[in-house]
Amino acid sequence: MKSEYKLSEEALKNRLEEFIKTGFKRKAIIRTPYHVVDPSPWPMIMGANLWGIAAMFICWVNQISFDNLYWGIPLLVFTTYNWVRDIINEATFQGFHTEKVQSGLTLCFILFLISELMLFFSFFWAFFHSALSSSVEIGCCWPPVGLECLDWSKVPLHNTALLVASSASITLSHHYLQSGDIWLSVVTYVGTLGLSVMFIKNQYEEYAWSSFSISDGVYGSCFFMLTGLHGMHVIGGTCGLLFCLVRMMLLQFSTEHHIALTLAIWYWHFVDIVWLGLFFIIYIWGS
Numbered sequence: 260m261k262s263e264y265k266l267s268e269e270a271l272k273n274r275l276e277e278f279i280k281t282g283f284k285r286k287a288i289i290r291t292p293y294h295v296v297d298p299s300p301w302p303m304i305m306g307a308n309l310w311g312i313a314a315m316f317i318c319w320v321n322q323i324s325f326d327n328l329y330w331g332i333p334l335l336v337f338t339t340y341n342w343v344r345d346i347i348n349e350a351t352f353q354g355f356h357t358e359k360v361q362s363g364l365t366l367c368f369i370l371f372l373i374s375e376l377m378l379f380f381s382f383f384w385a386f387f388h389s390a391l392s393s394s395v396e397i398g399c400c401w402p403p404v405g406l407e408c409l410d411w412s413k414v415p416l417h418n419t420a421l422l423v424a425s426s427a428s429i430t431l432s433h434h435y436l437q438s439g440d441i442w443l444s445v446v447t448y449v450g451t452l453g454l455s456v457m458f459i460k461n462q463y464e465e466y467a468w469s470s471f472s473i474s475d476g477v478y479g480s481c482f483f484m485l486t487g488l489h490g491m492h493v494i495g496g497t498c499g500l501l502f503c504l505v506r507m508m509l510l511q512f513s514t515e516h517h518i519a520l521t522l523a524i525w526y527w528h529f530v531d532i533v534w535l536g537l538f539f540i541i542y543i544w545g546s
Contacts, residue, residue, distance in 0.1 A: 301345070305342070375492070402546060415538055415542040432444045433524055445508065452501060455497045
């Protein structure tokens with residue numbers, strides 16, 4: 260046994276000398292910066308779930324019974340929770356969201372915002388087309404004859420102030436987070452959520468007080484389609500900010516790694532910019 264031990268020790272020394280002579284030129288295994296996602300059932304389940312919700316909406320529009328399609332709503336909640344949980348585990352606890360992955364997520368989100376901008380642009384196009392070339396059916400004028408528009412200096416101006424203030428407060432919260440002051444970041448963050456809730460409340464009351472509806476000609480269709488679509492985006496942005504607030508309270512964000520919060524703030528700024536366009540075009544110029 261001693262001879263075998265000495266022989267292996269000499270072989271190890273020879274190997275080490277050979278390795279030193281080569282100048283440590285052996286190639287090391289380099290880990291790819293990209294994240295190869297593990298097989299997941301959530302995309303398939305989400306696809307089936309969205310089919311159920313679409314079928315339920317079609318049945319509701321056509322006044323058909325959809326009692327057997329209620330499974331889409333709880334399945335949506337279940338799938339969303341588990342999918343988001345897996346993403347959080349991959350990003351926060353497993354460290355798969357490297358700088359390369361974060362840059363890819365940022366690029367995808369920018370393309371998503373561009374697609375959302377094109378969606379709003381299509382409805383703005385319809386509004387401008389009807390306003391600049393009014394037809395005989397609406398009295399050859401804009402707004403149409405007999406339609407009383409909303410006063411821009413009341414609720415719309417108040418909502419504009421709320422969104423601009425919320426955009427400033429969420430930017431301030433982001434600055435506090437980057438500087439490491441979690442307490443002030445949470446306080447200004449909660450203030451942003453409060454401003455967004457006030458905006459949604461005012462928008463609901465404006466709809467309740469309006470003297471026209473979405474079925475009152477092209478003006479009503481464009482007005483409620485644009486403001487309603489924007490309101491849905493405000494609700495979605497508020498949910499995204501609330502989700503990031505929970506993660507911030509759980510200390511899942513650091514001063515340098517908080518890509519989810521950054522994208523949520525970008526989305527909120529996008530909602531603010533779209534509202535400014537709505538305010539000046541729909542409420543002031545279009546009225």
